[in-house]
Amino acid sequence: MKCNKSKPINVHLFRSWIRCRRKAWLEVYGDKQKKLWTAHSTLQLNHQIDCFHNLSQKSFGVGIQACEEGKNIAFGVRLKYPLIKNRIIKGNLPILKRTTGESIWGNFSYQPVLARQGKKTTREHKLILAMKGLLINNLQQYQVKKGLLCYKEDEIIKAEKIRLSENINKELLNSLLSLDKDIESKTPPPITSNRKKCMICSWRKDCDSIAIKAGSLSEVSGIGAKREILLNKVGINNIKELANINHNKLKEKLERYGTQHGAISKQIILQSQSQITNKAIRKNAEIELNKLKESRGLYIYDIESDPDIKHDFLHGFIRLQKNIKNEISLKKIKYTPLLNLEKNTESFLWKRIIKKLNLNKDYPIIHYGETEPISLLKLGLSQGANPDEIEALKKRFIDIHVLIREYWCLPVKNYGLKSIAEWIGFEWKQSNVDGARALLWWRQWKKSRKINKMYSRNLNSIFEYNRDDCIATFMIAKWLIDHE
């Protein structure tokens, strides 16, 4: 592996490094063919375009010339400067905003702008703003004191000023030096101990296979970064060691660090045994599935949402008029997608859902995870459903995720719908789809439907994905009954 001393550090690489040191290294040296496409970067880019579009004003221009002319907004400014020794730092700054100050161009200056997804301002946002700020300092010869962070709240674009203190600039320079050191190294930094980050990372396939080969504890469902450190402290360093230890012995060792740690010892040992042998292990012999197995039929329910604006845009249902133990042809299953175009059309939606669910009031409603009942009950309450109606609805829900966790240890890294359904052999019709991809399709379709029908296929893709989520939920429920 050749060291890449000549490669400049840019904003993209630095952002990757803040998220995971290994990710930045892989961006420089990794085999790009092993990278997976994820919808997250496109969602981020679209969000950025929306936010920046909102900032656009009459007086704007492009590049450094726009700054020289004192425009309110300067788009597409490209800067580079050796902020640290021997390494050029590059920044393609999509947008700068004019503010007060004394720059080389007159009695004004420019500040960096960043778009934030999510509710909180993080260290990543501050460091990226600081990096852009230092590059602008060098250009305008005036210190940037604040950066602008744009975000969406209930579909309204807002902006928050972030102070770029000496401390954050110091942290930035130290971070750039560490990044420089990492990409000079011939070997990649270790896989992050916080494996939650990996779920949306395009290098996850590569890292997962390395972690599995190494028998890393982070591969065991239920073991996060802190628990892994704790297990290392008591002498457990890989899945095999965990699978072979006596439960009481581990409990005793972990309890030295708090009783709550001892309590999970049995669970993580069983989980590691399941993963190492690739076999399902029953946790609870007294499985109680009468409601599910004796019902004449059932509803399967799955929601798709836009979390940024708290909008459940699709409520997908399948009504199965057969007992779950019967032979069921998945191809013939009738799926009903109920779309909720805008947040303020919910009274119509509620009526349609209730009409559907009242066709068979005795059927339970199965779902995977807590989102569906929470959303539906909230919708009912907001639409004036009476307490009896809400109570009756509550009693019909069966969370398949809770049941599977309660009764089984399965050889999977996590207990998400996709992992479990794929483990029992179910395949989604469309490859590489997830909630983020469905959200991207939805946002594209929503934008385009006002203009043309270019994206009409997107809606069908969302329905197909949601239908498969419903069927996957059903398949897991059926597996539970078949293995009772």
Ligand code: SF4
């Ligand atoms: S998959 Fe995880 S460990 Fe690997 S580069 Fe991505 S975040 Fe880092």
